[in-house]
Amino acid sequence: MTSGEEAGLALSLVNEVTCPLCSSLFVDPVRLDCEHNYCRQCIIDYWKKGEQKQEGEVEGKSNGGYTCPLCQEIFPQFTLKSNKLLATIVERVRSLGMQHHKVPLEGTRKCAPSQGTSVRRAESEGVRGLCSAHREPLKMYCEEERTAICVVCAVSKDHRTHSLAPIEEIFTQCQETFQVAVKHFERQKEDIEKLYLKREQEIQEIKKQSVSLQAHLVQETEQLLQCIQTERERLCSTLQRDTERLLALRQKALTHLSQETGTLQQEVTSMNARLEKEVYDPAALVKDIQDLTVRLRAQLRALDDDVTEWFDLGIYKGPIQYFVWKKLEEVIQPGLSTLTLDPATANPFLSLSDDLTSTRYSHTPREDLPMGETRFEFSPCVLAKCGFSSGQHYWEVEVGDQSDWDVGVADETAERDGWVVLSPENGYWTVGNKGVRRVGVYLDYEAGQLSFYNAEDMSPLFSFLGEHFKETLYPFFYPSADSSAQPLKLLNPRA
Known part of the structure; x- marks a missing residue:
C-alpha cells in the first residue's frame, strides 16, 4: 500500500x-x-x-x-x-x-x-x-x-x-529537486561569470560612449555657438563704430557752433562800445553795423553744419535672427542636400513634376517611357539621381497628409522587378506610416547610421544603427498610392 x-x-x-x-x-x-x-x-x-x-x-x-x-x-x-x-x-x-x-x-x-x-x-x-x-x-x-x-x-x-x-513525501521530492537545481546552478556558474563580465563591459562601454557622445554634442553645438557669438560681436562692433562716428560729427558741429557764437558775441560787444564814443566815422560805422546785423539775423542758418547722418536701422533693427540664421547655414554640416528624382527609375504609374522635385501616383501609366533594368516595373517607387557612397548627408521630404508612404535609401543593385519588399535584407532601409507631414533623413555612411526625424520639430522617428553599407545608396521614395493625395515633394535648400 x-x-x-x-x-x-x-x-x-x-x-x-x-x-x-x-x-x-x-x-x-x-x-x-x-x-x-x-x-x-x-x-x-x-x-x-x-x-x-x-x-x-x-x-x-x-x-x-x-x-x-x-x-x-x-x-x-x-x-x-x-x-x-x-x-x-x-x-x-x-x-x-x-x-x-x-x-x-x-x-x-x-x-x-x-x-x-x-x-x-x-x-x-x-x-x-x-x-x-x-x-x-x-x-x-x-x-x-x-x-x-x-x-x-x-x-x-x-x-x-x-x-x-x-x-x-513532498519534503523528499523538494530535496531531490533542490539538489538537481544546485547541480544545474553549478554547471551554469561559468556562463553566469561570462554574463557578469559582459554586463560589466557594457557598463564601461556605456560610460565611455557617453563621454564620447557628450564631446561630440559639445563640438557640434560649439560651432553654432561660435558662429552666433562671432556675428553678435561683428554687429556690436559695427554699432560701436557708428556710434563713435555719429558722436564725433555732432561734437564737431557743437564746437563750431560754440566758437561762432562766441565770435558774434564779441563783435556785438565791440559795436556797442563804438556807438558809445562821441567821435566816430559815420560812414564806416554804418557799413559795419549793416554787415553785423545781417550776420546776426542769419546766425542759425549760417552756423548749422547740416549734419543729418544717423544710425542705419536696416542693420540694427532688421530681422537680426534671420541674418544670424543665414550665417549658420554656412557652418551647418551636413547642409541640406539638393536632390532631384531620376525619371529612369520611376515606375510608369508615377507622375513627376517638370523640375523633378515632386511625384504622385496616377491611375494612368505613362506609355512613352523606355524599359530598362533601373526602373521599378511593378512597385510605384522612384530613386533620386544622386547617390551617396561616403560621408554624412541630410535631406527632407514633404510626404503630405496621407499615411501611406515610405522614404529611405536603397542599394544601387537592390531588386526592382516585381513587388518590392522593403527590408535591409533586400537592400532597402526605409520608414513609413508615421503620421507626420515632413520627414528628415540623416545618413552617416561610414558609421552605418540612417535616422529619420519629424522635420517640423526634429523629434526622432526611427534609426538603423550599426549597418554595413557596401554599395552606393540612393534616396528612395514611395508616395501614397492615392492619386488624390498631395504629391511627395523634395524640400531642397533655397537658392
Whole structure:
C-alpha cells in the first residue's frame, strides 16, 4: 500500500471517531436512538442551549422533545446510551497521535483531550509543528496552497478537492529537486561569470560612449555657438563704430557752433562800445553795423553744419535672427542636400513634376517611357539621381497628409522587378506610416547610421544603427498610392 493510500485510510478512520459538535476525538461517546454519536458533554450542552433559545427555533428542544444536531430527528425523552466500542476505538486512535478537529457546531464546547494525548502532541510539536487551527501535527501538504496542513484540514471542505500528499513525501521530492537545481546552478556558474563580465563591459562601454557622445554634442553645438557669438560681436562692433562716428560729427558741429557764437558775441560787444564814443566815422560805422546785423539775423542758418547722418536701422533693427540664421547655414554640416528624382527609375504609374522635385501616383501609366533594368516595373517607387557612397548627408521630404508612404535609401543593385519588399535584407532601409507631414533623413555612411526625424520639430522617428553599407545608396521614395493625395515633394535648400 502506498503512503498516499495509507494517509487516506488514516483520514477516513479519524473522521469516523470525531465528534461532529466539537470536532475532536470522542470523549465519553454516547449514541442516540438515531444511531448518531456525540461526546456526552457536547450533546448535553447542545440541548441545554436549545432550551434557552427563543420559541420557534429548530435547534435544541422543540415541540416537547430533543433534536439530533445532524438528522434533526426529535426524541421525546432525554436518553443517552454509552458507546463502549467507540470509546475503545477512540483510545486506539489517540494512541496513534491522529486526533481530528472539525469546526464545532454553534453552542457546543470543545472537548479537552486526555492527558496522554497532550503529552504525545507535545512530543510531535517538537518534531513537525502543530496546526494553528486544530493543534494537530502537520502531516499533509496542500500543493494548491503550498502549505503544510493537518489531517483535519485535509478532510475539510477548504482542502477536500485539492491535491494532497504526505509532507514527508513532498519534503523528499523538494530535496531531490533542490539538489538537481544546485547541480544545474553549478554547471551554469561559468556562463553566469561570462554574463557578469559582459554586463560589466557594457557598463564601461556605456560610460565611455557617453563621454564620447557628450564631446561630440559639445563640438557640434560649439560651432553654432561660435558662429552666433562671432556675428553678435561683428554687429556690436559695427554699432560701436557708428556710434563713435555719429558722436564725433555732432561734437564737431557743437564746437563750431560754440566758437561762432562766441565770435558774434564779441563783435556785438565791440559795436556797442563804438556807438558809445562821441567821435566816430559815420560812414564806416554804418557799413559795419549793416554787415553785423545781417550776420546776426542769419546766425542759425549760417552756423548749422547740416549734419543729418544717423544710425542705419536696416542693420540694427532688421530681422537680426534671420541674418544670424543665414550665417549658420554656412557652418551647418551636413547642409541640406539638393536632390532631384531620376525619371529612369520611376515606375510608369508615377507622375513627376517638370523640375523633378515632386511625384504622385496616377491611375494612368505613362506609355512613352523606355524599359530598362533601373526602373521599378511593378512597385510605384522612384530613386533620386544622386547617390551617396561616403560621408554624412541630410535631406527632407514633404510626404503630405496621407499615411501611406515610405522614404529611405536603397542599394544601387537592390531588386526592382516585381513587388518590392522593403527590408535591409533586400537592400532597402526605409520608414513609413508615421503620421507626420515632413520627414528628415540623416545618413552617416561610414558609421552605418540612417535616422529619420519629424522635420517640423526634429523629434526622432526611427534609426538603423550599426549597418554595413557596401554599395552606393540612393534616396528612395514611395508616395501614397492615392492619386488624390498631395504629391511627395523634395524640400531642397533655397537658392
